[in-house]
Amino acid sequence: MEHKKRLGILVGGGPAPGINGVIGSVAIAANLRGLEVIGIYDGFKWISSSSFDPVQHTVKLEIKDVSRIHLQGGSILRTARDSLVKGGKIDSEKVANVRKAMKTLGISYLVTIGGDDTAYSASILDSEMQGALLTAHVPKTIDNDLPLPGNMPTFGFQTARDLATQLVKNLMEDAKTTNRWYFVVMMGRSAGHLALGVGKSAGATLTIIPEEFGQQTIRVEDVCDILEGAMLKRRLLGRKDGVAVIAEGVALKFGSVEEIEQILGKPIPRDPHGHVRLAEVPLGELLKSEIERRFNERGEKITIVTKDIGYELRCAPPNAFDIEYTRELGFGAVEYLLSNEYSLKNQQKGALISIFEGKLNPIPFEQIRDPQTGRTKVRTVDINSYSYRVARSFMIRLEKEDLEDPNTLDKLASLSGLSKDAFKKKFQKATEW
DSSP states (O other): OOOOOEEEEEEBSSOOTTHHHHHHHHHHHHHHTTOEEEEETTTTTTTTSTTOOHHHHEEEOOHHHHTTGGGOSSOTTOOBOOOSEETTEEOHHHHHHHHHHHHHHTEEEEEEEESHHHHHHHHHHHHHTTTSSEEEEEEBOTTOOSOOGGGOOOBTHHHHHHHHHHHHHHHHHHHHHHTOEEEEEEOOSSOOHHHHHHHHHHTOSEEEOGGGGTTOOOOHHHHHHHHHHHHHHHHHTTOOOEEEEEEGGGGGGSSOHHHHHHHHTSOOOBOTTSOBOGGGSOHHHHHHHHHHHHHHHTTOOOOEEEEEESHHHHTSOOOHHHHHHHHHHHHHHHHHHHOHHHHHHTTTOOEEOOEETTEEOOEEGGGGBOTTTSSBOOOOOOTTSHHHHHHHHTSOOOOHHHHHOHHHHHHHHHHHTSOHHHHHHHHTGGGTO
């Protein structure tokens, strides 16, 4: 009897709402097309290792096993950050281990679910295995920093934004009730999409993202100038409370990693991809300490509470948008792998699965690679966009007009204990980012 062809599924990188939706959609669509579906535990961790054991590290997925998992957060296949890269170069030993594992499992098609690093590993496999394995990558990250066409979000982003918005709304009410400030550091390593989306949706007092500083290196003091200026302007408007949302990636604008470590007085851990673990950088505390020092120098007591938001979002049950979206992406991955139309068009090459204008839109891996680094391109916030202009217009921040209006400048200078000239000199730069 002829054996069925097999399709494998694995998940890499950090969790995001909707992973199980993709797994379930892929498994159901593939089973209905006559394939056996093999779930691979812990991403590339085991299949790239010489200790890979098919019995322990894989599971057969039938329709009955996945029919309701799209409603759940987390990942039934778990996830891991292991990749096929070591020291910035392709790890040939790991690639060889994956090739051996795929042959052992009899897998002809592979669906990877993950962010930019997992996409890069999938593209390496596609290139190294030369047609022996066809890959499709479904982009996943709450950071929303993968270059999808039509400004489509990455799955998981909308659920994360919904939940984080509710948390920030609660903090805003707490700030108002207790007359204090909250500095909320929002997850987002390379881009400020989540911080801006939450700040804009909740109506936070202000949001600070790394993109607004361009390619410039900044200091902790520069960010504190923006914060202090906003706090003083808020007082001028009759309120001593507020919530500032700050993207964690702002910390990477403080110069090199070595400089950040010097500020902290300790080394910063890195993940297996070599990325700085920004969760280990106490950005909120750094900003809080400097702002408190400034207010104390004026003889004022201020209460600031810092809050990091990120990990509590990643395994939330997906909202309706992400449930529907992941169904389409998972189905699209199987459609791409098995359809002659897409296979011939892309010459049997792997692709990132996207939806554009309501249609399946596979993007060959080479089109999403950065030609300089070879890695997946990163989508950042366009600060010249209409969307950002709207977000910025609703923030309370010092603007150039505040420094140019004599009456406003006089009142702000009085609140700060500075002369008008000194105030203008101190906060001029904060209005120009």
